[in-house]
Amino acid sequence: MMTCKEKAKEWGISVRTVNALCKSGKIPGAEKAGKEWMIPDGTDRPADGRIVSGRYRKNTGEIPKKPLPVGISDYIRAQSEYYYVDKTLFIREILDRKNYVSLFTRPRRFGKTLNMDMLRVFFEISQEDTSRYFADKSIWKCGQEYRDHQGKYPLIFLTFKDVKFDSWDATFARIAQLLQEEFGRHSELRNSEKLESYEKEYYEKILSGKVNEVELAVSLQRLSAMLSVHYGKAPIIIIDEYDTPIQEGYSKDFYDEIIGFMRNFFSGGFKDNRNLSYGFLTGILRIAQESIFSGLNNLTVSTVMDDEYDSFFGFTESEVHQMMDYYGVTDKEEELKCWYDGYLFGNTEIYNPWSVINYLSKGCLPQAYWVNTGKNEILEDVLKTSTDDISEKLESLLLGQNVVARIDQNVVYRSLAEDPANIYSLLLVAGYLKQVRKKLQGDGTWICEVSIPNREIAVVYKNEILSHLMRIGAMGRATANMIAESLYALDFQKLQDGIGEYMKKSASFYDAGAEGFYHGLILGLVALMDNQYKVRSNRESGDGRYDISLIPRTSQYPGIIMELKAGRSLDELALDRLAKEALHQIGERKYEAEMQEEGISDILKLGIAFSGKNVRILTEKE
Structure with a gap:
């Protein structure tokens, strides 16, 4: 038997793709040993119906389809040599x-x-x-x-x-x-x-x-x-x-x-x-x-708010469906929708065309293609002006929530200094937010409910906005990654060490002390895990309201519930007692009820106690 890593090297594809093929039953004889798939020696690479290097070939050896127009902005070439969405x-x-x-x-x-x-x-x-x-x-x-x-x-x-x-x-x-x-x-x-x-x-x-x-x-x-x-x-x-x-x-x-x-x-x-x-x-x-x-x-x-010309920039849902049908990958529509849909131009649902084309050309591999096409200077500039209220709303957006904002389509960069709330207007027109509901005001502005459009844009918020909220620059990206890796591996001693390192490097004693500060800190750290988990905060479950929960996106990960406590000037013994109190509260108030209703039985409970720059984490498995 061979591991996925060994087979991936032999077949010339990614380990992630091999895992996906095993999970979908496309590799005969593949068996799961613990958390890893094992594949029989001599197994041939299955025909997975994916597109490679911008060109899709059916398994029957038929004539290849037209390549995808990655980076092509020349109309004559685009419509004659590539797959062209007729606009x-x-x-x-x-x-x-x-x-x-x-x-x-x-x-x-x-x-x-x-x-x-x-x-x-x-x-x-x-x-x-x-x-x-x-x-x-x-x-x-x-x-x-x-x-x-x-x-x-x-x-x-x-x-x-x-x-x-x-x-x-x-x-x-x-x-x-x-x-x-x-x-x-x-x-x-x-x-x-x-x-x-x-x-x-x-x-x-x-x-x-x-x-x-x-x-x-x-x-x-x-x-x-x-x-x-x-x-x-x-x-x-x-x-x-x-x-x-x-x-x-x-x-x-x-x-x-x-x-x-x-x-x-x-x-x-x-x-x-x-x-x-x-x-x-x-x-x-x-x-x-x-x-x-x-x-x-x-x-x-x-503009993105107007009905006129709303379907001519970006791909509509029907155009995306036709494209995926042409390349024979309609089974990937839900994944593509989750990553690259979500924009609303006027009243028309729009997909990001650049990302859709790159997704298909890369063999239906979901990545943040659009956000890597240039520097996110707009985000860098506007975050410098954000207030506490804005930071709180950005945190809500990270959790997948809607926030209400006034949108002025005439906003310019200089107006940020006068009113930092104009950040939402810039983020909306630049493609970092979508409007969910809108109401026109007498002065020509809009009152909108806005949210993050899709998982691709969530990556930007994770990398750019999260850095701002957490002041990751002070601690170094390596420490943040260590914390994310400890959650991924369920190594809670490493998690405790990582949080402690963050506290020592970046949090002043003036910041530390209030439970709300620690809540925001942990919330920012676990947001790095959004590929594996849906992060929820302050939600009712059982007989109370938990602090933070991580709902697994797939069954290979356990659910995680966190309860946070904070005290001042606590010695190690008192800090340990406070962590036990937090852990006990999870069970006593049945915070796991929400996960159990969603069919999640593998649940980890974390009691986390803070005092100044010190942290203690205790765990218990449901």
Whole structure:
């Protein structure tokens, strides 16, 4: 017989996957010895119906399915070479609504760039017949009135998604390069007989890269005018991820410079610009309070709170089902839903597209894919301003509870200093929270119940917010991991040592003393175990209300109930008596009743006593 670890090495897959195959009965002869599966020697790797490296192959040897578009934001490539979720009805919606300038705010990696590139390919005049990229798509079935717009507009396209620099000079230089490239893309203007000489001089100056801030600020306005004259038709302007350099400006201390430039830049391109057919912008934040769109009364904004365009960014439930059916993994839908569903855009349930695609391409392996696509600078910044009330609400969110918050969609980074409660608005629009219920207020804000969307985002809270609540930086991540490992291994002496180490390194005597402090400390530590347990706090069970319980997600783990007591200036004997009192209370008040009702019979009881920086843990098994 061989262990899962040995078989995983032989088959070239993870130990976790081998365990899952054993548990699901897909490995003949596999037997469980204690807590470990044993597999007969010579057993062949079962066909588990998973996708590997972005390409799914049926076990029958049939032609492989299309690969998944991991990181592909080029519409032509995405729709021709990869599995493509058809979002072309977005074009119909735009043409029906006829909004002059539209801003679409959504979290990062929710398909904004791909959608904007789709609009570019559809609308832009091209020497190539680009209609072939839409002939088999939903928009083409909508009628001639929509097809008549295909390939008929001059178009300006800029994406600021990679404009991430530490200084205003470097940022300005990169924006100048992007404008230089876009002007160069319209080389037909260089020898246009319809343009005046001064327009051609300006065109050449942008191409040379030798422009100052004033000259570059009017470049959108000037380029749109030249294109309008040359083609006899006003162009479409698309700005993708417009707020990325603004976020960098905030965190790198050149906020005033970037805001001043963007105000003039957008005003010239979108405000009262008669040389404009449509304008489209995407970003994470609206940033209206800084007057970037000052006087732009023709701007229509679509946010995560609005019903308009709600299904075009991210994947809907039906789209996810079709995708999983295509790859033959519909048995994984519940797991995928738990990890990557949970967003509510308008009134439509939305899955995180980046994570869904990565989950499938990695063989249906649930991980935090989206949160690892970049630095969580928004979280880092807003947590610096959090108050005790906010910390308490963040703790509630960690436990899977809803909290009530006022959501202002016009919030900007600077407003955090004035009102730290704006943290919820930023977290919601950035994708770290979802709105469960909402009610519009007279001033345009919303009162919402918000919660963590899914298990993937819970990982962020565990790693980022938990660090803030617990001040893990003072103790070192290694100590926190030791505590989590001791719970995993049910090594309570190691748990006691780990908590004691944390207390000595990070908790002052002024903090220690009240039972509520210790409750929050333990709650934060056990939240690290959210992959194995559902953590509950202060819940009624039996004849009372327990402090903390850990409900196992699978039967391989025991349930754990914790009762905490605190006293001042206790010697070792008194501390031991207090721990016994806590342990006795669990049994006396039947705190295990809730778990037993859920069918959990293997239950561990922990009586934990604190005094200053000292801790004592006693255990008893049900």
